Amino acid sequence: MKRYLKRGFLKAGSWADEVFGPTLNPLSQLGALGFFFYWIVAASGIYLYIVFDTSVVGVYESIEYLTHDQWYLGGIMRSFHRYASDAMVLFMSLHILHEYSFDRYKGARAFSWFTGVPVLWLLYAAGISGYWLVWDELAQYIAIGTAEWLDWLPFFGEPVARNFLTPDAMDDRFFSLLIFMHIFLPLFLLFVLWLHITRISKPKINPPRILAFGMMAMMFVLSLVYPAISHDAADLAMVPGELRIDWFYLIIYPMLDKVPAGFMWALAIGGSIGLVGMALDPRFRRPGVAEVNLESCNGCERCMNDCPYAAISMERRTDGQPFAREPVVNASNCVGCGICVGACPTSMPFRTAAPLIPGIDLADRKLADLRGEIDALAAGEPPQVIAFNCQYNKSFASGVPDGVSLVSLPCIGMLPPPFIDYVLSRGKAKGVFLAGCGTSDCENRLGAQWSADRLARKRDPYLRARVPEERLEAFWPGSADPGGVRSALEGFTSRISAMPDLQQHKRDLKMGVRLPQDEAAEEVTP
Ligand code: HEM
Numbered sequence: 001m002k003r004y005l006k007r008g009f010l011k012a013g014s015w016a017d018e019v020f021g022p023t024l025n026p027l028s029q030l031g032a033l034g035f036f037f038y039w040i041v042a043a044s045g046i047y048l049y050i051v052f053d054t055s056v057v058g059v060y061e062s063i064e065y066l067t068h069d070q071w072y073l074g075g076i077m078r079s080f081h082r083y084a085s086d087a088m089v090l091f092m093s094l095h096i097l098h099e100y101s102f103d104r105y106k107g108a109r110a111f112s113w114f115t116g117v118p119v120l121w122l123l124y125a126a127g128i129s130g131y132w133l134v135w136d137e138l139a140q141y142i143a144i145g146t147a148e149w150l151d152w153l154p155f156f157g158e159p160v161a162r163n164f165l166t167p168d169a170m171d172d173r174f175f176s177l178l179i180f181m182h183i184f185l186p187l188f189l190l191f192v193l194w195l196h197i198t199r200i201s202k203p204k205i206n207p208p209r210i211l212a213f214g215m216m217a218m219m220f221v222l223s224l225v226y227p228a229i230s231h232d233a234a235d236l237a238m239v240p241g242e243l244r245i246d247w248f249y250l251i252i253y254p255m256l257d258k259v260p261a262g263f264m265w266a267l268a269i270g271g272s273i274g275l276v277g278m279a280l281d282p283r284f285r286r287p288g289v290a291e292v293n294l295e296s297c298n299g300c301e302r303c304m305n306d307c308p309y310a311a312i313s314m315e316r317r318t319d320g321q322p323f324a325r326e327p328v329v330n331a332s333n334c335v336g337c338g339i340c341v342g343a344c345p346t347s348m349p350f351r352t353a354a355p356l357i358p359g360i361d362l363a364d365r366k367l368a369d370l371r372g373e374i375d376a377l378a379a380g381e382p383p384q385v386i387a388f389n390c391q392y393n394k395s396f397a398s399g400v401p402d403g404v405s406l407v408s409l410p411c412i413g414m415l416p417p418p419f420i421d422y423v424l425s426r427g428k429a430k431g432v433f434l435a436g437c438g439t440s441d442c443e444n445r446l447g448a449q450w451s452a453d454r455l456a457r458k459r460d461p462y463l464r465a466r467v468p469e470e471r472l473e474a475f476w477p478g479s480a481d482p483g484g485v486r487s488a489l490e491g492f493t494s495r496i497s498a499m500p501d502l503q504q505h506k507r508d509l510k511m512g513v514r515l516p517q518d519e520a521a522e523e524v525t526p
């Protein structure tokens with residue numbers, strides 16, 4: 001099922017990429033949209049709170065006034081509050097399915113998954129308490145349903161449902177408690193959401209402005225065409241008539257009518273335990289984490305800045321070298337993507353006299369082995385093209401085009417740009433191809449983006465200017481489009497094959513002669 005779900009997301013993602021463009025693709029902004037709608041709910045909620053009467057007798061009338069007499073502001077605010085809350089559930093559900101289908105919930109990523117579980121409970125509790133506050137027939141139905149559900153638990157001496165048996169049982173004190181809950185729960189939700197992203201660096205919590213405006217415009221139109229309205233006022237002496245259920249929040253209530261309360265508790269608690277259990281899969285093998293080699297490190301902080309999982313902190317230097325700080329890897333946060341290795345200025349393949357020990361390296365994918373692999377590929381007849389492939393891109397599982405040698409990496413962001421220079425300037429191949437896992441949604445969050453920025457010379461470490469552009473191609477789209485990356489590599493290889501041979505290439509580019517300044521730049525010493 002996971003495989004099909006992932007395929008569905010990739011297909012929908014590449015379709016959305018085409019329609020909206022990679023930066024505005026809502027499917028790569030699911031968490032950010034969740035946050036965005038939270039703020040809409042909060043802002044519209046503040047307006048509603050200021051103007052509505054918080055007593056049990058006055059609340060219904062005050063909401064009616066907002067909805068009908070002040071429809072142009074209060075009514076729209078109410079609709080925004082309702083639809084933004086629904087959108088939170090929608091985007092959160094997609095976000096959960098997305099992270100699940102991409103396997104981003106185990107090992108170092110489990111923390112975000114675990115903290116997502118209370119987010120679910122808090123969001124539902126906050127939403128349901130909001131419906132209750134309107135005190136109309138729907139609220140009455142929810143109040144009685146919730147009370148009966150709670151009464152199944154052995155904690156309450158007095159049955160909670162007794163509060164709703166008679167018309168005057170509901171008093172202002174109980175109602176004030178509800179209002180307090182409806183304010184406190186979203187605030188606590190915000191705190192847990194903050195916790196949820198603490199192990200992620202540069203989390204996407206704000207969607208691009210155009211996408212945000214688009215979402216606002218859609219809600220505005222919806223608010224005018226289909227405004228949020230109340231049912232008739234609650235009357236505990238009457239059975240509510242036909243109700244319009246909000247299926248995003250209130251799905252459990254029609255279910256409670258059909259199945260015993262105990263079963264619903266089992267479903268809710270069992271489901272939550274199941275979610276936690278999924279992340280504790282004993283078969284999951286954690287990849288080798290990043291390790292610091294202080295003797296090569298100059299404390300430049302680039303590894304910390306590029307790590308997508310906040311796994312590196314800079315601490316006071318301990319080895320007596322004349323640098324203020326040193327990186328420290330928190331192994332429990334590290335996903336073993338190697339993006340830090342790609343960021344390190346000491347990840348230099350040219351040093352052949354001394355062993356290749358960069359400032360930071362992966363325990364089970366050493367940079368020296370990567371260079372050894374490249375050297376071995378070029379040992380006999382060098383390939384036309386060396387293609388560096390993200391391990392998540394399965395497009396080449398059945399083989400590569402003729403003339404291509406494939407090197408697999410945990411993330412395309414692990415490849416230090418000097419390795420591209422190394423391949424071309426040392427004649428290890430005539431061309432270099434980079435295949436990432438996806439444009440809009442990199443498996444390691446930031447690997448494809450940092451890699452593209454390094455190649456475009458917008459982010460350190462830059463690709464050196466002497467690397468001939470025509471001999472390098474990068475392809476980011478995901479495995480939803482296997483034909484795309486394959487045909488790009490085939491096209492690139494046939495263009496490269498038509499280019500001068502390696503010796504000629506070196507002469508053309510004046511790379512055959514190693515200039516003293518090149519040597520100096522390549523021999524980076526900490
Ligand atoms: C409205 C509720 C939620 C919001 C607003 C939200 C928001 C976010 C954001 C902004 C990120 C960082 C995304 C990025 O920059 O790559 C994130 C990551 C994550 N979320 Fe949520 N989230 C919510 C609920 C949940 C729930 C209920 C779960 C699962 C039970 C969940 C699971 C995860 C996981 C596993 C990650 C980490 C992904 C990774 O390691 O790459 N989230 N969330």
Ligand code: SF4
Pocket residue numbers: 289290306307308309310311312329333334335336337338339340341
């Ligand atoms: S491998 Fe490096 S970049 Fe990736 S999570 Fe670990 S420390 Fe961060």
Ligand code: SF4
Pocket residue numbers: 292296297298299300301302303304326327343344345346358359360
């Ligand atoms: S030299 Fe490398 S390991 Fe040291 S701080 Fe800079 S990027 Fe990190």
